[in-house]
Amino acid sequence: MPDGLGPNGELRDGDVRERIFASALRHFSQKGYAATSLREIAEDARTTKPMIYYYFGSKEGLYGHIVREFLEEMEAAIRSSLPDGPPPTEQVMRYCERYLDYFLRNEEIIALVLREVFGLGGTPLFTFSQAFGERVRKPLDEILARGIDRGVFPKHDVAELATAITGILNMFILAHVFGGAPIEREAPLRQVAVFIRGLEASAR
Numbered sequence: 096m097p098d099g100l101g102p103n104g105e106l107r108d109g110d111v112r113e114r115i116f117a118s119a120l121r122h123f124s125q126k127g128y129a130a131t132s133l134r135e136i137a138e139d140a141r142t143t144k145p146m147i148y149y150y151f152g153s154k155e156g157l158y159g160h161i162v163r164e165f166l167e168e169m170e171a172a173i174r175s176s177l178p179d180g181p182p183p184t185e186q187v188m189r190y191c192e193r194y195l196d197y198f199l200r201n202e203e204i205i206a207l208v209l210r211e212v213f214g215l216g217g218t219p220l221f222t223f224s225q226a227f228g229e230r231v232r233k234p235l236d237e238i239l240a241r242g243i244d245r246g247v248f249p250k251h252d253v254a255e256l257a258t259a260i261t262g263i264l265n266m267f268i269l270a271h272v273f274g275g276a277p278i279e280r281e282a283p284l285r286q287v288a289v290f291i292r293g294l295e296a297s298a299r
Contacts, residue, residue, distance in 0.1 A: 112150045114140040116164075119157050124204075128158055128211050128219065159222040163230070165208060166223075170230040172197050177234060183242030184291055187260065190235050191287050194264055195280050206272045213273075232257050249298040256294070263287050 118140035122131040133154055137144045151157035173193040177186060198205055212223040235257045242248040248256070263286050271278040 111140070111142050111146055115142060115147055115150060115157070116160065120161055123158065123161065123211070124207060128154075128215055133157075155218050155222075158219055159226075162208065162212070162219070162223050163226045165204070166226045166230040169197055169201075170233060173231070174234045177238075183238055183245065183247045184295060186238045187235065187242075187291055188284065188288065190238060191260065191264060191284055192280070194231075194261070195283060198268055199278075199280070205268075209269070209272050228254070232261055235260060246298060248294045260287055260290065263290065 115136065118136045119131075122136055122139065133144050133147055136157075137147055147154075147157060151160055173190065176193050177189055181189070208223070212220045232254075236253050239248060239253050239256050243250055243253070264283050267276075267278050267283040270276040
């Protein structure tokens with residue numbers, strides 16, 4: 096159902112927004128951020144540039160929405176497969192397993208996003224990093240906080256611990272995406288396990 100008029104008297108509804116979003120995802124995936132123009136996105140979405148500005152503010156804003164939605168989907172996929180019962184150490188390992196599994200199942204689109212945001216730097220990279228911390232890392236933050244409360248892990252800044260753990264995983268992922276290094280699920284998990292054992296030992 097239309098919910099009013101946008102710029103230039105064009106009908107403003109959810110379908111227009113969805114068409115813009117789908118068009119932008121398609122063009123960014125095929126051509127990259129820098130080579131895609133708002134005119135191309137608008138024509139493909141059967142709308143106008145003012146409508147893109149209305150919904151997303153700018154080209155960077157549109158790209159940011161795509162990145163955040165992708166990371167929200169990643170968070171939901173990881174969180175839905177995490178068990179509630181096991182001790183925090185096992186939950187950390189389960190999180191890392193799901194994290195790597197999600198990458199391996201969606202390697203093509205994730206590699207595309209990583210190449211784009213690291214290549215662009217600036218605002219897109221900041222948006223990605225901020226959204227990653229807010230969404231994908233959040234389940235791990237919660238697990239670590241519970242572990243600290245129970246005395247399993249030492250008292251330390253949760254965000255720093257979570258960043259260290261995801262940093263191990265990302266080291267392998269980035270080496271694969273940018274350097275072509277083979278990635279095996281077991282190798283990063285072994286390194287995380289060493290880190291977790293060190294945390295447990297320092298909490299005693």
